[in-house]
Amino acid sequence: MNLELIWVLSLLGIAIVLFATGKMRMDAVALLMIIAFVLSGTLTISEAFSGFSDPNVILIAALFIIGDGLVRTGVATNVGVWLVSVAGSSEIKMLVLLMATVAGLGAFMSSTGVVAIFIPVVLSVALRMKISPSRLMMPLSFAGLISGMMTLVATPPNLVVNSELVRDGFDGFQFFSVTPIGIVVLILGIIYMLFVRFALKGEDTRVDKEGGQRSTFRSLIKAYRLNGRARRLALRPGSPMIGARLDDLKLRERYGANVIGVERWRRFRRVMVNVAGETTFCERDVLLIDISASEDELRQFCSEQMLEPKILRGEYFSDQAMDVGMAEVLVVPESELINQTIRQMAFRSRYGLNVVGLRRAGKAMEGAVVDIPIQPGDIVLVVGDWQLIKQLSQQSRDFLLLNVPIEAIDASPAHSQAPHALFCLVLMVVLMVMDDVPNAVAAIIACLLMGKFRCIDMESAYKAIHWPSIILIVGMMPFALALQKTGGVDLIVHGLMSFGGDYGPHIMLVCLFVMCATIGLFISNTATAVLMAPIALAAAKTMGVSPYPFAMIVAMAASAAFMTPVSSPVNTLVLGPGHYTFSDFAKVGVPFTFIVMMVCVIMVPMLFPF
Template identity: 30%
Template structure:
């Protein structure tokens, strides 16, 4: 092993560790790996810039735009409305219809918006059936993954693997080339999930159910302590609140929030107290002469008001402006009149010391505030309302254009009229030019983090190949299993990819394992196609953990799941898919 190979393997281990630990965002970790290779001279600048000519990332970006147009024109909402109407009464029927919808939609568009749109619908269906959202959201995520394996554009991994095959001098993957085994995977997964939802899925309480207070209507009141009040110099415990349901949320002194000093705070004239309480407490306070309820704007204070408040759960969306920012820097109280009561991340609820917590994709927030403020916050900051299906400003009259565009892209690519890369660009331009979606919204819909993750890993992949590290891995594998039957080697490739994708991004795994699988097949004198398909299916088939696939991450928090819930449901499904892949892929793609 040369020094360069040792350095690349060391870096590979650090990259995988970085993906698992998430010390930095995955896209930054990937770019950092390429940057190290540039810095030590393994990659030169021209070689790295060559990754930006790869067709896969631009195709993925254009498909994000077309998917967003389908959402904006109401195509997905129509499906959601139909699902909501036909899912009442029977739990199993509701799960079956939901999964069928998700599989169908995800075969033709990016699966993340499918899950984001249908999650609130299924939470509402769960409430109508008297069960918890946790009985629906894992099946929803898995169904979206099933659908993504049916067509080339079903998931970004498929498009990326087509680019890797082309780079290796092979034919690009056709639009419906993987549809045969993909449909078998989808049917098998659907049948398995109908068993799993009855016997394996847990009932988990949502965050709102755990932390909200039941009972009569509550109001969020803003109370002013006048300078002559007898409560000046007193503590909050001295205030005349008698109701058991009363909660003091904040004390505002000028523009300063004192919510972290409530236990030992001494009140001053001009302090404004934000309190959640019932109607009776509001009326009692109104009769108390020591707390102002009149307009005192001439003294420089805001008028006191009381608004009926709502409590809702909202998830941080994939394109939210809140990602990476702390709650203390957002000042949601001043801008929207909304308070964050708790944050659910992974399998824990965080209700203390949350102001300095930096938000991540799929964090679920428990929000409380007036309805108007909550709605504006969700719209402005890219939050997904999990408490109810969302009403969107949609352009239904443009839906035929969006549907015709995605159908045209798929059919023309299938018949080889033009490569998918060119068709995707044309399709994205059509939906923007016809105002199916505004250009600003279109470009916001592109998940640039995925693209830069791919660029970073493509650069690292060049380093693996240039130093001979790929060939070293292939030679090592040949030594171990080179004389085994092709079907055994296929199983090893599938299982390796499947194991990696549970802890590392599916796109990163495809970039790492794809070239190795192709080189291994060529060295054995076998057709690389079945091995490409094994990597493609395995990289998407992430069921055993909530961190390997974006849709799993989203439902992890939204459904209140624990890590073990994915293991219980997902590990048997991984084993089932591994068996099916070994048996089915060679039938469609002989060695």
């Protein structure tokens, strides 16, 4: 063993210790390793930074943006709403549908993002079913990890392994090469969780307190006595409101009617339009109106303005929660707005939001709240666009955002662009499957189209990229090159061959899987794939067999990070909401990892012969 190899192995050991202890950010550790390689002369500057030129790094960044586009347009949230409606009160049905849905979504977007979206869904379901969230959080996490086995682009380890194959001069895997294995693992995972969920009690079997106490549209509607005040009215042809500005119509003064929002036809579908004083109404508009009036007064209003009542599902626009937000706001006692009415503040013109309720000393005020002078301690209920509610809390020194209902989690800033987001996703998958366009280029095309269709904006696109993961991948790639240059790969392969080489390639697959699983206890699955991919290909070359089954076993083993809460961000996300301990993951994850290993050792050679 030469001095250079000892240096590289020492750096690897230091990196693993730092990863395991968590005393330093993983991306910072990766950058330190790059610096160490360059300053020591182990790698040239171009070799140390070669990860930045890897197309798969660009692909992974683009996939983060695609996933965020699906979140911003409400596609992922709608799937969660559908899941709750279909599963009903059946825990078994919920578990099966939850795991299948998360694995399906995670096949095309970040598994971490999918799990983050479904955590509030699971908390809500647990509250309704009166069961501990720990019974569903672990299945959610496992499904997120299994999603990495569903498609080539589902998780960075798959792309890292595929990139190593291409770098060695082989054809890469196809888009759905991993799917048969993933489907079998998913089925077994669902069956496994149906049996072991009773052991998932966590440290605290009570439903999350924060999730249980947080207000909802329903509780705010009841607290401010808004029941029966919402109307959905369509403009009939010839209505005097068509072409008129909202301020000029003076609907508040004449009828006590407050326009909350407008449903408008755009490109063959209805979209929600936020209203302001300058809003001009169009033919076929459907108005969401808050009005406290008798049936006779309402009929008179509809007759004079030529409005047609439409069906309103849910109470006070609760069915419009993705577009129409609601929140409680406190007027700061030192504000200059104290003793002014909402109308005098020109609240709607200034902030784009409507005040529909007012509470003083815990009691909801009745009548025209916009004409009641605001006193210190008053809390007003505002309704309008979610983004404007967020801006009110950030930009105004006169108001303090007190309480945002739990429906805010489901709010989608680009909800109306959901069909476009789905089109971009399908187009990307088709281009990748056809293999006429490089995967990275296909993903960038989808990102650009999402920007064109306003599914995402530039700011959200850059924020969507999980830069620590990108830097971690880039920083760990030089390790593989350094091990190859210093003979480390040959040394490890020699050790593997002496241990299991005489027993055939199947045993070697087991050895590789166990190595990946062991390393994955201490570092991320992506870093594991970076280190193990060149070792697997070198082992295949030494044995004189096809590299594909060896590469695939590394990809699958890297995704099988079920044994500890630090093996993957997916596990870390559910640790708190599920009230789990480290031993909970070991107790459930170790047996399932063994099951996944058996499936892979059997299926991989069948799909990719030696």
